[in-house]
Amino acid sequence: MQRSWQAKGYWTVPGGACSFTAHADRAGADAKAADILYQRDKTTLQKLGEIGIEKIYANTALAAHNMSFYGDLAGHRRMRERALRDFIADFSHENYMYAKFPHLRLTERFDLCLSGHFLFTYDDRFDYEFHLTSIISMAKIADEVRGL
Numbered sequence: 001m002q003r004s005w006q007a008k009g010y011w012t013v014p015g016g017a018c019s020f021t022a023h024a025d026r027a028g029a030d031a032k033a034a035d036i037l038y039q040r041d042k043t044t045l046q047k048l049g050e051i052g053i054e055k056i057y058a059n060t061a062l063a064a065h066n067m068s069f070y071g072d073l074a075g076h077r078r079m080r081e082r083a084l085r086d087f088i089a090d091f092s093h094e095n096y097m098y099a100k101f102p103h104l105r106l107t108e109r110f111d112l113c114l115s116g117h118f119l120f121t122y123d124d125r126f127d128y129e130f131h132l133t134s135i136i137s138m139a140k141i142a143d144e145v146r147g148l
Contacts, residue, residue, distance in 0.1 A: 009110030011142055014118050015096060017049040019083040022090035034099035034106055042091050049084040056080065102133035106141045113142035 008030065012020050015033025024031035037045060056062065056077075063073055070076040099106055101118075115138060119131055138145045 009108075009112075011106070011110050011113040011138070013099065013104065013113055013115055013138055013141075014101070016116070017045065017052065017084050017087045018116070019086035019090070020114070021095055022086045025090070025095065030110070032095050032097065032108065032110070034097045034104060036098065036100045038091075038093070038096045039098040042088055045091060046084070046088050049088070053077070053080050053084065102130050102137055104134075104137045104141060109141055109143075111143050113138045113145045114148055115145065116148050119147060 010021075010024055010029055010031040012018065012031065012033040014035040014037075015021060016035055016037065018033070021031045021033040037048065040048070057073075062076075067073055067076050070079055097106065119134060123131070135145060
């Protein structure tokens with residue numbers, strides 16, 4: 001299926017070990033990701049991704065979440081593992097750039113900046129000023145910022 005990408009380009013910040021950039025590029029979009037992890041090499045990123053997946057599934061409370069989209073907990077894990085494989089296969093410092101919140105210091109500007117759960121998950125670790133500065137920083141690299 002051919003998809004129509006309306007935006008000139010996409011930032012995913014923080015990108016993490018996510019496959020959005022890889023899949024968006026393959027579908028014809030100009031997508032880039034930024035993350036503090038991207039200063040590392042592929043082998044290290046692969047190991048960190050595997051450790052992260054193990055931590056997720058060591059959390060027995062995860063089984064209580066609605067997994068209908070994935071079929072079941074095992075389906076959820078397969079999707080996470082596939083996303084990690086796709087990310088690692090696509091990873092290069094051309095499309096995946098090192099950047100650190102709250103001041104991203106990225107120069108390329110796109111239409112849309114997507115931010116996953118990062119800004120909505122760690123309110124116990126980062127204060128209001130950190131979150132506000134991070135959102136302003138994202139607005140400097142994109143015409144529109146969306147939290148997913």
